[in-house]
Amino acid sequence: MKEANKLSRIALELEKRGYKVRRHYYEYYVRYGGRFVCVISLFPAWNYMFVLLRSEGKGYLSEVVGVIRKEFPNMRISLKEVS
Numbered sequence: 001m002k003e004a005n006k007l008s009r010i011a012l013e014l015e016k017r018g019y020k021v022r023r024h025y026y027e028y029y030v031r032y033g034g035r036f037v038c039v040i041s042l043f044p045a046w047n048y049m050f051v052l053l054r055s056e057g058k059g060y061l062s063e064v065v066g067v068i069r070k071e072f073p074n075m076r077i078s079l080k081e082v083s
Contacts, residue, residue, distance in 0.1 A: 003044055006044075006071040006072065007023070007025070007026070007042070007071075008023075009071060010028070010067055010068055010071055011023045011028065013067045013070070014028070014030065014064065014067055017063065017067070018032065018033075019031065019032050019037070019060075019064070020032070026041060026042045026043070026044075027039065027040065027041050027042075028040045028042075030057075030060075030064060032057075032060055035054075035056055035057070036054055036057070037053070037054060037056075037057035037060050037064070038051055038052060038053045038054060038057045038060075038061070038064065039051075039052040040052075040064070040068070042068070042072070042075070044072055044075075047072070047074045047075050047076060048075060048076050048078065049065075049068060049072075049075045049076070049077055049078070050077075050078045050080070051065070051077060051078070051079045051080070052080050052082060053079060053080070053081045053082070054081075054082060054083070055081060055082070055083050058081075061079075065077065
């Protein structure tokens with residue numbers, strides 16, 4: 001399956017779950033309930049994702065990462081938490 005389709009499906013699935021998503025190809029800016037949750041940068045060629053997580057976004061992290069892992073199941077995560 002084309003990588004671009006996978007990237008689009010991630011954004012669509014997050015939106016179905018109530019998230020507001022701004023996508024810039026491999027980057028996702030994710031909000032929920034009017035609050036900024038995280039920025040996720042995907043590097044599919046290296047099976048790697050970088051998550052910049054706001055402290056108030058901790059409760060949403062597993063769901064967001066789960067959606068991404070449906071499309072890219074072997075991705076490793078690097079997490080940086082910011083306030």
